[in-house]
Amino acid sequence: MLPQLRLAWRMQRWEMSLLVGAALVLTVAALILPSTEGGGGDPRMIVLFLTLVGPILIGSVLGVGLVAAEVEHGTAQVAWSLARSRLRWLFIRAWPLSAVGVLVCLVLGAAAARLMDETSPSNIFMAAMRGPIVALHLLSALAVATLVGAVLRRVVPALLVAIAVNAGILILLSSAVQPWMEERATLIPVEERSVDPVIAVLEYETVSISSTGELTLTEPECDTQASCMAAMAELTHAVRVVPGSAYLPLLGFAAAASLIIVVAASAATVGVMTRFGPG
Amino acid sequence: MTWARLAFKLQPSSIGFATFVCLGLAAAAIWLTFDMRSVLKACGTPGEPKACNVIFAFQDTHMQTVMMTQLGIGIAMYGVPIVLGVPILAREIEQKTAMIAWPLAGSRLKWLAWRVVPVLAVALVLIGVMAFAAEQLAQAYFPHNDIGFDRHGSRGISMVTRSVLVLMAAVLLGAVIGRLLPALLIGIALAAGVSTGMDAALPHWVESAELTQSDSMFGGANPLNTGFEYRAPDGGPISDENVEALQQAVYEEHGDAADPALLPQEVFYGIAASRYPEVLLRESAAVGAASVLIGAFTAFVVRRRRPE
Numbered sequence: 222m223l224p225q226l227r228l229a230w231r232m233q234r235w236e237m238s239l240l241v242g243a244a245l246v247l248t249v250a251a252l253i254l255p256s257t258e259g260g261g262g263d264p265r266m267i268v269l270f271l272t273l274v275g276p277i278l279i280g281s282v283l284g285v286g287l288v289a290a291e292v293e294h295g296t297a298q299v300a301w302s303l304a305r306s307r308l309r310w311l312f313i314r315a316w317p318l319s320a321v322g323v324l325v326c327l328v329l330g331a332a333a334a335r336l337m338d339e340t341s342p343s344n345i346f347m348a349a350m351r352g353p354i355v356a357l358h359l360l361s362a363l364a365v366a367t368l369v370g371a372v373l374r375r376v377v378p379a380l381l382v383a384i385a386v387n388a389g390i391l392i393l394l395s396s397a398v399q400p401w402m403e404e405r406a407t408l409i410p411v412e413e414r415s416v417d418p419v420i421a422v423l424e425y426e427t428v429s430i431s432s433t434g435e436l437t438l439t440e441p442e443c444d445t446q447a448s449c450m451a452a453m454a455e456l457t458h459a460v461r462v463v464p465g466s467a468y469l470p471l472l473g474f475a476a477a478a479s480l481i482i483v484v485a486a487s488a489a490t491v492g493v494m495t496r497f498g499p500g
Numbered sequence: 501m502t503w504a505r506l507a508f509k510l511q512p513s514s515i516g517f518a519t520f521v522c523l524g525l526a527a528a529a530i531w532l533t534f535d536m537r538s539v540l541k542a543c544g545t546p547g548e549p550k551a552c553n554v555i556f557a558f559q560d561t562h563m564q565t566v567m568m569t570q571l572g573i574g575i576a577m578y579g580v581p582i583v584l585g586v587p588i589l590a591r592e593i594e595q596k597t598a599m600i601a602w603p604l605a606g607s608r609l610k611w612l613a614w615r616v617v618p619v620l621a622v623a624l625v626l627i628g629v630m631a632f633a634a635e636q637l638a639q640a641y642f643p644h645n646d647i648g649f650d651r652h653g654s655r656g657i658s659m660v661t662r663s664v665l666v667l668m669a670a671v672l673l674g675a676v677i678g679r680l681l682p683a684l685l686i687g688i689a690l691a692a693g694v695s696t697g698m699d700a701a702l703p704h705w706v707e708s709a710e711l712t713q714s715d716s717m718f719g720g721a722n723p724l725n726t727g728f729e730y731r732a733p734d735g736g737p738i739s740d741e742n743v744e745a746l747q748q749a750v751y752e753e754h755g756d757a758a759d760p761a762l763l764p765q766e767v768f769y770g771i772a773a774s775r776y777p778e779v780l781l782r783e784s785a786a787v788g789a790a791s792v793l794i795g796a797f798t799a800f801v802v803r804r805r806r807p808e
Binding site: 235236239243278279282285286290293294375376377378380381450451 | 511513514517583587594595677679680681682684685686688689747748751
């Protein structure tokens with residue numbers, strides 16, 4: 222195991238350093254931001270945005286480096302001939318990157334979740350920026366980029382296509398769970414927003430609260446500036462959110478989708494490597 | 501055309517990608533521009549469209565498509581220079597061809613010029629076309645007003661200068677790091693830094709001033725807003741909490757017909773749209789100088805660096 226880790230470090234030390242470095246910086250930022258004055262404001266959204274796109278970008282770079290770089294540099298001819306099997310060669314090259322990537326992304330995902338819970342940002346992609354889902358994004362991006370690299374066999378085109386495909390997959394999966402999240406969304410007063418973890422904020426509304434505590438969507442009824450101000454003062458600002466309890470089913474969906482993507486992409490990569498050789 | 505052919509042979513995928521992306525986005529922007537302008541041809545006739553009379557003429561009909569196109573252009577203006585610039589030196593160093601090319605070239609600077617200038621020219625043409633299309637799109641979206649600072653940095657001259665800056669920085673990055681994939685990844689972070697830095701520097705090219713009603717966004721102009729405050733009816737400063745209380749008190753006492761002079765006044769600070777050319781000139785000069793400096797530093801790195 223250790224020699225394989227050392228080999229991965231020697232082959233892709235720049236990429237691995239960037240992966241660990243970037244994840245470390247983001248993790249520290251996510252941990253520090255809640256304690257800064259005013260919750261951090263814009264830097265908080267930048268950290269969350271990078272937590273969303275970072276694994277896709279870094280996964281694509283690492284994945285493309287596995288096969289496409291070997292073929293482009295001409296080293297695949299020797300490496301694949303010496304390997305016991307191409308599947309084994311691919312596994313030996315891929316697992317250290319995957320392991321390091323998953324490890325740092327798990328830490329980053331946990332830090333991003335804490336940042337969200339403590340500062341209550343608003344974004345419909347929030348679920349995709351927290352917890353183990355961040356690590357799953359990296360894994361599928363890595364597998365897809367490896368396949369794209371094996372097919373295209375040139376680093377730059379493969380990287381561009383891999384980023385586009387991985388971004389497409391992310392958008393597709395996020396869109397697929399959107400109706401499910403809409404169904405589970407509940408309306409809560411804005412003041413209660415930080416009581417329980419929330420994994421997505423869908424809409425802001427104005428509501429009236431009955432004596433039993435029931436929230437009813439209410440538009441302010443007014444026809445003059447003065448009456449509008451008075452009507453708004455009587456209403457409560459509420460937010461339609463997906464509660465934290467929906468995260469586990471979402472994680473299950475993301476894990477299943479990632480597993481399918483990783484298995485299918487890896488099988489296709491080995492198929493391409495076997496069929497077309499290193500030339 | 502020999503240089504263009506040589507540039508394409510050395511970087512077919514990068515130039516192919518840049519051409520596809522830039523021309524595709526430019527075509528989309530031009531198509532949208534013509535589409536919006538064709539709507540306005542019916543102005544002045546009976547049953548003229550709503551777009552003829554409102555400031556945000558195409559908010560209801562074209563907003564989504566225009567925003568997506570502008571977003572694409574905003575990403576491409578940084579993505580294309582990175583993809584074109586980073587591989588020029590990084591690939592030569594990584595694949596060890598620099599070991600042969602540099603000694604054979606006689607002068608490394610001449611070799612560098614032969615490699616960079618054609619790519620720079622191709623990038624200028626492609627990004628220039630995209631910048632022109634983005635400028636037309638922005639003007640078509642606000643047909644009744646001076647677009648001022650709206651979409652500054654992702655249209656026209658400012659877009660071209662920023663892209664050239666990123667391209668030169670990408671070439672330097674490739675020369676310093678000498679590995680393609682890490683340089684590309686750092687290039688993405690660098691582009692984000694350039695974009696943020698340029699936006700942060702924008703209010704400082706000329707001094708901000710209090711905007712008149714006609715120069716503010718409520719007058720239909722597109723200034724660069726740098727600050728906002730309320731002023732009490734007597735001209736003194738007033739806090740946000742007191743503003744709400746004062747407004748409520750005035751409306752309760754006088755109703756909707758309250759004299760506006762009794763209400764707190766909104767005061768905007770910023771740079772008026774009429775000063776846009778001045779800001780553009782200063783920014784372009786600074787970015788141009790920075791690009792030349794980066795180019796000079798790249799030449800220095802190439803002269804000093806070992807080819808392996």
